[in-house]
Amino acid sequence: MTHVPHEAAHLHARHQAVLPSWLSLYYERPLELTHGEGRHVWDAEGNRYLDFFGGILTTMTAHALPEVTKAVSEQAGRILHTSTLYLSRPMVELAERIAALSGIPDARVFFTTSGTEANDTALLLATTHRRSNQILAMRNSYHGRSFSTVGITGNQSWSPTSLSPLQTLYVHGGVRSRGPYAELGDREFIAACVADLEDMLQQTAGGVAALIAEPVQGVGGFTAPPDGLYAAFREVLARHDILWISDEVQTGWGRTGDHFWGWQAHAENGPPDLLTFAKGIGNGMSVGGVVARAEVMNSLTANSISTFGGSPVTMAAGLANLNHLLEHDLQGNARRVGGLLIERLRAVAAGLDIVREVRGRGLMIGLELVRPGTDEPSPEAASLVLEAARERGLLIGKGGQGGASLRIAPPMSLTVAEAEEGAGLLAEALRTAQAVLAGA
Incomplete structure (x- = not known):
C-alpha cells in the first residue's frame, strides 16, 4: 500500500x-x-x-448506493429543512412503513437524529407512562452517550459517570458464555436469569418502569442470550406492568439474517412495547427513532418538537434505503x-x-x-x-x-x-x- x-x-x-x-x-x-x-x-x-x-x-x-444518493439529491434540490412544526410527506410515508413493519399494534413513530436520542426518548416515554424512574438494564449493555443513556449502560468502558437521573438495576442474561450461569444449558440458563429477575423485582420499592435490552449487544461484543430469554422475561414483566424496550439500533432491518428485528428471536409473548432504531436505516444519514404503542407514545402531556428529527432529506434517504433493502432481500x-x-x-x-x-x-x-x-x-x-x-x-x-x-x-x-x-x-x-x- x-x-x-x-x-x-x-x-x-x-x-x-x-x-x-x-x-x-x-x-x-x-x-x-x-x-x-x-x-x-x-x-x-x-x-x-x-x-x-x-x-x-x-x-x-452499500457505500454510495445510487438510490439513496439520488433521493438525497432530489430532496435537497426541493427543500432541505422544515421541522416537525409542518406536515412532511416523506416523514409520514417512512413512519407508515416502519409502523407496519414493527409488529407493534396501533404503533406511533417518533423520529430522532441518532440511536442515543432514540433511547433517551424511549426512557422519557416509559418513565412518564409508568410514573417511575426505575429501569432494568442488562449487564454489558450499551445504549448511547447522553446523560440518561450512560446511566443505563452496563459496560464500564462506556459509562463515564455514575451520576444518573434514573435508578438502574442490572439483570443477568446478555452474555451467554461468561458469568455465573455460563456452564448451564440454554433452558437452565434462561430459568436462572428469570429467577434472578424475579428476585430483583422483589427487592425494589415501587414499580419499575421498563426493561431496556439489545437483542444482540453491540458495543458489548455481539453477545446474545439464548433465543427465548426475553420472551421469558416478558412473562414476568407483564405481571408487574413493566414495559419492554427493545433497542434495535444495531440489530434491526434484518442484519441478524434470521429475523427482521432482533426481538423476533424472543417473540413467543408478542412484540415489545417500544422499539428504538437508528444507524442502518439512513445508510449514513442521521436517522433514529422510537416506535411505541399509541397509549405509551401519547402519554407525554407537554408540547414537544424535533428540529432535525424527521428532516425531509433524511426521511427521503430512509425511504429509498428501506425500499432497496426489501426489494433485494x-x-x-x-x-x-x-x-x-x-x-x-x-x-x-x-x-x-x-x-x-x-x-x-x-x-x-x-x-x-x-x-x-x-x-x-x-x-x-x-x-x-x-x-x-x-x-x-x-x-x-x-x-x-x-x-x-x-x-x-x-x-x-x-x-x-x-x-x-x-x-x-x-x-x-x-x-x-x-x-x-x-x-x-
Missing part, C-alpha cells in the same frame, strides 16, 4: 488540538476515509479497504452470506489460541480474544488484529469487555467472494497477532 504519513499526522495533530481527548480514534496512524463504493472505502492516501464495519453498522446496504443475503462467513471464521479460530469464541448471527459476528493459554480477555490481541487487518486492507471493529472482542458487520449486500476474501485477510491478521503475543 502507498502511504503519505506526513499529511495524516498533520490532520491527526489538528484533531487533537480542537476535539475532546475522549473522542478516541482507531489505529496508531488514524485513517481519513474519503470515499466509498459498494463494500469498499478509500483513504486519503489512496489505499482501498474491504469494509467489514460499515461506519459502526451504519452503512447498511438483504435480510436473506445476511443470513446466507453471514452463515458462510461465520463458518469460515470458526474454521480459522479452531487452530488459534487467541480466539476464545466466534459468535453471532447473520452479518453481525463477534470474535472474543484472550491471552494465549488463558481465559483472560485480551484487549492487546484485539488491537494487534485491528492493526494487522488494516495493513492487509480490511477494516473491522472492536468491543466487548475492555475492548477484547472483534466486531464484524459489513454492509448487508456483501457477496460470497467478499466474505471469502475478508475471512482470509482476517485469518492472516489473527495469525500475526498470535505470533506477536507468543513471541512476547
Whole structure:
C-alpha cells in the first residue's frame, strides 16, 4: 500500500488540538476515509479497504448506493429543512412503513437524529407512562452517550459517570458464555436469569418502569442470550406492568439474517412495547427513532418538537434505503452470506489460541480474544488484529469487555467472494497477532 504519513499526522495533530481527548480514534496512524463504493472505502492516501464495519453498522446496504444518493439529491434540490412544526410527506410515508413493519399494534413513530436520542426518548416515554424512574438494564449493555443513556449502560468502558437521573438495576442474561450461569444449558440458563429477575423485582420499592435490552449487544461484543430469554422475561414483566424496550439500533432491518428485528428471536409473548432504531436505516444519514404503542407514545402531556428529527432529506434517504433493502432481500443475503462467513471464521479460530469464541448471527459476528493459554480477555490481541487487518486492507471493529472482542458487520449486500476474501485477510491478521503475543 502507498502511504503519505506526513499529511495524516498533520490532520491527526489538528484533531487533537480542537476535539475532546475522549473522542478516541482507531489505529496508531488514524485513517481519513474519503470515499466509498459498494463494500469498499478509500483513504486519503489512496489505499482501498474491504469494509467489514460499515461506519459502526451504519452503512447498511452499500457505500454510495445510487438510490439513496439520488433521493438525497432530489430532496435537497426541493427543500432541505422544515421541522416537525409542518406536515412532511416523506416523514409520514417512512413512519407508515416502519409502523407496519414493527409488529407493534396501533404503533406511533417518533423520529430522532441518532440511536442515543432514540433511547433517551424511549426512557422519557416509559418513565412518564409508568410514573417511575426505575429501569432494568442488562449487564454489558450499551445504549448511547447522553446523560440518561450512560446511566443505563452496563459496560464500564462506556459509562463515564455514575451520576444518573434514573435508578438502574442490572439483570443477568446478555452474555451467554461468561458469568455465573455460563456452564448451564440454554433452558437452565434462561430459568436462572428469570429467577434472578424475579428476585430483583422483589427487592425494589415501587414499580419499575421498563426493561431496556439489545437483542444482540453491540458495543458489548455481539453477545446474545439464548433465543427465548426475553420472551421469558416478558412473562414476568407483564405481571408487574413493566414495559419492554427493545433497542434495535444495531440489530434491526434484518442484519441478524434470521429475523427482521432482533426481538423476533424472543417473540413467543408478542412484540415489545417500544422499539428504538437508528444507524442502518439512513445508510449514513442521521436517522433514529422510537416506535411505541399509541397509549405509551401519547402519554407525554407537554408540547414537544424535533428540529432535525424527521428532516425531509433524511426521511427521503430512509425511504429509498428501506425500499432497496426489501426489494433485494438483504435480510436473506445476511443470513446466507453471514452463515458462510461465520463458518469460515470458526474454521480459522479452531487452530488459534487467541480466539476464545466466534459468535453471532447473520452479518453481525463477534470474535472474543484472550491471552494465549488463558481465559483472560485480551484487549492487546484485539488491537494487534485491528492493526494487522488494516495493513492487509480490511477494516473491522472492536468491543466487548475492555475492548477484547472483534466486531464484524459489513454492509448487508456483501457477496460470497467478499466474505471469502475478508475471512482470509482476517485469518492472516489473527495469525500475526498470535505470533506477536507468543513471541512476547
